[in-house]
Amino acid sequence: MSDLFYLQDSRSNVGSRAMFWREGGGYTSNLDEAEQFKRESAVKQYECRETDLPWPVEYVRTRAQVGVDHQYLDVPAEQALAAAPADDRIYVAYKQAWDGNCLIWMALGIGHTSNLTDASTWSLEHAAGFTGRGYLPWPKGYIDQHSRPVVLASMLDHKQALRSVGLKLPKLKRPRYHRYSDRLNCDGCGRFLSDRQRFEDCPNCGARNAP
Structure with a gap:
């Protein structure tokens, strides 16, 4: 069991209970319905979406309550x-x-x-x-x-859990935010336009930029 993992949807809980990927689709707080992943698959999903946190099954189960x-x-x-x-x-x-x-x-x-x-x-x-x-x-x-078995989100310590099974998650590269990333150039004068301004006449030259 030490090499099996749940995937928590860490974006939200149901009350005080942590939510995990449900076997067959969706999410659940019921540990008996939660899907169990091999280590490689759990890490791969975390790399795709960092809010999906892998937790060792054994670590979570030992902290379970009954709801x-x-x-x-x-x-x-x-x-x-x-x-x-x-x-x-x-x-x-x-x-x-x-x-x-x-x-x-x-x-x-x-x-x-x-x-x-x-x-x-x-x-x-x-x-x-x-x-x-x-x-x-x-x-x-x-x-x-x-x-059914459930677990309080407050009872879970992610660093402690991963150390218990010798797992170190890869550091994820986050895209850098650029303050002009949502701007476009006016077809008439070349000045920057916000996404909202593209649907209006250019305030500088009056050109129409709407798609």
């Missing part, structure tokens, strides 16, 4: 509770509160968390006591089946 994306819960909480076995327990989510797309849970001692591993549980009989008070009880068995 629950509310978009993938296919039944209402009440229906899930009704179908739960009598010996099940409940997690308690805060209503209308998310970390990106992930539910936020009640956690005794720390208040709240989006990491399901830290969430508190109660017996199924306590569900009625949380209903209608700004909370939403969910059966533990159902939620566990819909959980």
Whole structure:
């Protein structure tokens, strides 16, 4: 696993979660859906676009948390509770509160968390006591089946990660910006025109330069 890499789209996160290339296309915060690349392929993509950062799979996985994306819960909480076995327990989510797309849970001692591993549980009989008070009880068995590994972007240190596998990324050449790069010459007098001015008559000689 030490020579396999995820590619992070470092331009944006979903809430606090880092986003990675999804196998088959697109992006995902779910590490189980993230595509894994060999070292050479990951570096090659970074050379094409420097915002696609390669991360060793093992480094990311050891820092993973457990999230629950509310978009993938296919039944209402009440229906899930009704179908739960009598010996099940409940997690308690805060209503209308998310970390990106992930539910936020009640956690005794720390208040709240989006990491399901830290969430508190109660017996199924306590569900009625949380209903209608700004909370939403969910059966533990159902939620566990819909959980997924995610990682906080703030938990990732790119230099540290690459050192752990002996990878040094190539320095990329950035094109130099020239302050006249967006200017054109007037067909009439040769003076510089901005991109906007090319669609108007030249302010110097009156020539028309519009394409």
